[in-house]
Amino acid sequence: MSAAAPVVETRLRDADRSQAAILLAARDEFANHGLAGARVDRIAERADVNKRLIYYYFGSKDDLFLAVLERTYADIREAEQRLHLDEVEPVEAIRQLISFTWHYYLEHPEFITLLNSENLHRAVHLKRSERIQEMNSPLVQLLDGILERGRRQHLFHAGIDPIQLYISIASLCYFYLSNNPTLSAIFGRDLRAPKAMAQRLSHMTELVLGYVMR
Amino acid sequence: MSAAAPVVETRLRDADRSQAAILLAARDEFANHGLAGARVDRIAERADVNKRLIYYYFGSKDDLFLAVLERTYADIREAEQRLHLDEVEPVEAIRQLISFTWHYYLEHPEFITLLNSENLHRAVHLKRSERIQEMNSPLVQLLDGILERGRRQHLFHAGIDPIQLYISIASLCYFYLSNNPTLSAIFGRDLRAPKAMAQRLSHMTELVLGYVMR
Amino acid sequence: MSAAAPVVETRLRDADRSQAAILLAARDEFANHGLAGARVDRIAERADVNKRLIYYYFGSKDDLFLAVLERTYADIREAEQRLHLDEVEPVEAIRQLISFTWHYYLEHPEFITLLNSENLHRAVHLKRSERIQEMNSPLVQLLDGILERGRRQHLFHAGIDPIQLYISIASLCYFYLSNNPTLSAIFGRDLRAPKAMAQRLSHMTELVLGYVMR
Amino acid sequence: MSAAAPVVETRLRDADRSQAAILLAARDEFANHGLAGARVDRIAERADVNKRLIYYYFGSKDDLFLAVLERTYADIREAEQRLHLDEVEPVEAIRQLISFTWHYYLEHPEFITLLNSENLHRAVHLKRSERIQEMNSPLVQLLDGILERGRRQHLFHAGIDPIQLYISIASLCYFYLSNNPTLSAIFGRDLRAPKAMAQRLSHMTELVLGYVMR
């Protein structure tokens, strides 16, 4: 009886391990080459599994891409929740949210390229997902709470749409990093230099706080 | 007006027409499918030319992509110059620049997807271009002029980096449109509704003017 | 009636049930898709058993196909024996045999497609079977008896080969049903209409009786 | 001017030659292995062309299969027309039609297996064909003419449906050859022996003439 349990455990762990390895390799491949440019062969190689196993677990390249996207959103939303911004003063909460978003994108360049790929495809994959909206609703609630508290403390002006605000924050962080290669090429300037990066963060913070605070 | 001249002219005009047709078809194809997803066959079909001709004129798929990018930048910078913002009052000039950028991206969705593709490839194509920097320098000069005038009239505060400002304006417009499909999918909200679009434009204008004006 | 016996019995019955389910599912799959087009995965799914079990019981896809064929022949020969044509007047026996063959093929379309598949493969599977000839010999004996009785009663002419006759009867019924799709397509006529079907049966009966009766 | 023509000719001839080679190789491959069992690789090899060329000319395996079917029907209908049965006495015409059908199937075993494959697929390919019905209508007209002449000469009885008759003739010839492998296996008799073959032809002729003649 006690002998049987580990057997099942091991099996499950192997299956899980294979799936996790595939998901990780797929994330990198899709992030680096886009959906069309990604190669299933390379994913199998990187994950060190048989190519057939990818289809066994995920069905198709497109389904695998959706699985990667879902995992990607789950990761960032989880990290956001770990900030516990609902326990932080409103102004500081906004400041931290900007900083977090900036550094998260910086440390997770795959987030940006995966989303770009999905947008190129007009979100056909995400639209098929049943979990994606509920995964993102806590974020809206969180922002709503911060804005409400700021308004009650007469720090923020009324009528700020949490989604518009979130999009603005994301815009400022995302575009600078996402379009860094072309911007650097057309302006002939190193936008990745430490000083430029630091300036960018304060610039964005000023911009946003200047708007939300009355 | 000899017999030979018109023939040559016609040929040249045909050649120009073919090249223009290819460039236009390629722009749409690359914009809709990305670099890897684009098909040379489809470009030939859409341009109504023989596939071989594409190679005759442009050498390779990658070179064609670069040609499309160069044309794309030339188009937006030309349109910007046509605004003659150097003859407009500073505050109004910023306002118009935001509005122009917003509407240009809106009417030229290919601009966004082409740039995303190029960024996915870390601007390898643009880096090879010899004309791209000089094509974009007038923009920096223009912005510099506006900011300088604003500062002299005590409307804007000092020390605003024109490139940082331009990136912020572009960010706010670009991201909202570029990431519209995924944002709509995760928030379950129609961000393309006319009211949402109008709100977005004033939101962005407030945000930017609130920052540059002292 | 010990405690162990029912367990074993249950197991055996489970085993039988599994085998029967596989055989049935395989028959449908092979009938609908041919040997090459059939999928072991689909058979397992339809039979609601693990794929591995198919190999456990039947060894390989080809062996499974042979098992299906043997079962198919056993079924039709059994049904024929149940007619007890040896107790029926010769003319009526022929009439009933035609009618039975026609209706059996009609109600067992899998019989036709399975045989077509096996013929495509030049009967390599059946040739390996040790039971197939003995399963079919009663049919020849039966026909022989009918023809002999008919001849003695001066109803049929002499020298009719029972196998040739059986093949003719089968031909007329089989081809009409087997090739119905292509015939309907090339003649643009619905050969499955009730009236057409009824006419076909009398046409065939006339044809055959017109030949055997002197 | 005279130099240009052969150039075009050669090109066309090469294209035609390639297509013809593919069609021939495909016919053999599909005939020997069925649609699902056929391999595009083998077709390319047998036709001595690049595999890609098959898709260049025929689009897909299924479209190629349809092309083969259309060619197959064209061939038999052409051969039938070459008999000029409209110039032959009615009874002799029927006799010749049976003999022709028998020998055509005998010399063109691919006709049988191709049709079986298409029937397995419920004629999905033929149903998409726009030419197939018109290709087969001359046959019905021919038969109609023979039956009408026979009736006017008081040789045949009235009310014989030409399509039913054609199906019966085809049945008798087709099934014997098509199902020869399984029939030989279950009856343990060599149905291909010259004597058996000759007997079969007269048996069929007797059967059919016994029916049509009053």
Added chain:
DNA sequence: CATGAATGAGGTTTCATTCAT
């Protein structure tokens, strides 16, 4: 200037089958 024919390499996906318990 223009083109129909052709290709080698490699793409995603599927297959019957086996492994390890």
Added chain:
DNA sequence: GATGAATGAAACCTCATTCAT
């Protein structure tokens, strides 16, 4: 008796590119 995990080979098909005029 039964099963989830895994695989090598090969399937159909596509791709950017070149050949031969």
